[in-house]
Amino acid sequence: METALTALVGVRHPIVQTGMGWVAGPRLVSAAARAGALGILASATMTPEQLRAAVREVKSRTDAPFGVNLRADAGDAAERVRLIVEEGVRVASFALAPSRELIARLKDAGVVVIPSVGARRHAEKVAAWGADAVIVQGGEGGGHTGDVATTVLLPQVVDAVDIPVVAAGGFLDGRGLVAALSYGAAGIAMGTRFLLTSDSTVPDPVKARYLAAGVKDITVTTAVDGLPHRMLRTELVTALERSGRAGALLRAVRHAAAFRKLSGLSWSRMVRDGLAMKHGRDLSWSQVLLAANTPVLLKASMVEGRTDLGVMASGQVAGVIEDLPSCAELVGRVMAEAESVLARLEQLHGSGTLPPAG
Template structure:
C-alpha cells in the first residue's frame, strides 16, 4: 500500500508481523476462512470464528486460510468447548500464530499458548478484566466498549479505552462502534495501538452474510440496536428486530413456556434435540441462569445461524455494533483497509498542520 502516516505503524504491527494496525475480529458464522484470509492478505489481520465450528470444520477452515495466504491470521476460540485442549494442541502444531477468545480465557490456557510462541489477544470489557489477563501474560487485549457488536460490556468505548491503556502496559486494540480512519486516530489518541472491528467487516464484499440480511444492516440507523440479555442471558448487542422485542417481553418466562418456545425455534433452525440439550447443559454448568433462560438461550447460536447464514430474516437475530448506522455499502476488505489508512493518515497530517499554524 502507498504512503501512510508513520505513526500508524505501531509496535504491535511488528509483533504480529502485519502492516496495518487493524484486526478483523472473530464473528460466529460470519468470519469464515474466506473473510479471514482476505483480511490477512491485505496486511491487516483476520480472525477465523471457530466458536461456532466443529473441530473438523475448524481444521478445514485453517487449512483453507493457509492455502490462500502466507500472512499471519488468528483463530477465535470458545474457551468452554469440551474439546478446547485438543483444538489448541492442533492449532499449535498447524502453525496458527495468534489466538483470541470468545469468552474469558483461563490462565493455564494463556500459559500453554505463550509457551508455544503463540500470541494471545483476549477481548475485555472492563479495566479490572484487562488487569487480570495482563497479569496472566497475554500479549495484547482488544478493549471493547459497549457500542460493539455481539456480547458486549457496559462501559462506552471513549471511556474504556483510555482507562485500560492507562491501567496496563501491554498493547491495546480499541473496539466498539469503530468503522473508519478517524476512529483509528481517536484510538491512538486514547493510547491504543490499533483498532479491532467486527461490524465493518461483516458488511464487506468477502463476507458471505446473505444480501437480504446485509440490506437490513444498511437500512438500520444507529439507534436501531439494543443491548439485550434476553437472547442467551449475557448482554449482547443486536439489531432491535420484532423477534428481539418479543424475547425482551418474554424475558421472565416460566420454564414450560420457555421450553415450548425453544422447541418451536428448534424446528425453525433445524437443530437436533440432542444438540439443544447439549448446549443447555453446557450453559447451565458455565452460567448463573435459570432453566427457563437456558431453554431459550441454548437455541441462540442456531437462531443466529438461521439469520446470518441461511438468510432467515423472520428469525431476526443480527449481532451488530452501533457503527452499522454509518455504513452504507459492502466494499472489499482491501478497499476498507485502504480507506481507513488513507483517512487516518490525512487526519494525522491535518492535526499536525493546524498545530504548526497556531
C-alpha cells in the same frame, strides 16, 4: 503504520477483523489478511474437524498472519488449542478470559494470545497471566457487550496494563483509528464494518437489513440469552421480549435440539456448557438453553438469510454504514483517512493552533 500491534502479530496495518460466528469464515478472514489486517476465524460455530479445514483453507489463500477465536469456557477448548498449535496459527483470541493454563500452553508453543475483555479488571487479570495483548470492547460493540462506552473504558485499560491494547466498539473509519491511537491504543478491531463488505458471505438481504438500519434500530436486550446482547431489533427479538417464561422455555428447547443436531454435541455436553454459562449469573434455565444455542439463532440470519427468525448481532456503527466495499478497499480507505487526519493534526500543531504535547 507501525504500532505495537503490527510488531506483535506481523500485519501491515493496525486493524483487526473480529471473529464473528457464521460470518468470520475462510473467505472473509483471508480477504482481511490479504488486505494487511489481522483476520480472525470464528471457531465457536465449527466442529474441530471443520475448524482444521477452515484454517487450512485460509492458509491456502494467503500466507499473511491470521488468528482463531476460541471460547474459553467450551468443554473442548484444550482440543482446539492443540489444533491451532499443530496448524501453526499465529494468534489465538478469546471471547472470554482464558485460564492461566491455556495462556501458558499457547505461549509455550509460540502463539500470540489476545483475549477480548469488557472491563478493566479483566484486562488486568489476563495481563497478569501472560496475555500478549487485549482487545477492549466498549458498549457500542455488537454481540455480548457491556454498558461502558469505549471512550471511557479504553483509557482506563491503557493506563492499567503494560501490554498492547486494541480498541473495539464504535469503529469504522480512519478517524476512529486516529482517535484510538490518541488514547494510547495500538490499533482498532472492527466486526460490523467487516461484516458489511463484499467479501462477507452474509446473504445480501441480511446486509440490506443492516444498511437500512438507523442508530436507534440497534438495541441491547437480555431476552435472547440472559446477557446484554447488542443486535438489530427484529421480529424475533420483540417476540422474545414479550413471551412469558413458558413460551421462552419451549422456544429454547426447540433451538437447543436444532443446535445439538448441527454441532453433534450430546445433551449432557450441552448441559455442562450451559451450567458453565449459568455459574455466577442469575439466568433462568430457558436463558441457559438459549445461551448454549445462540449460534442457531445467528445461523438463521447470517447463513440462511432468515431475518424474521434469526438474531443479527450488530455494533451501533451499523446505523451509519452505507456501503459494501471489499476488505482491500475498506482497509485502504481506513489507512488513507488516518494518514490524512494525522497530517492535518500535524499541520495544526505546526501552526501553533494546537498547544505542544505535555
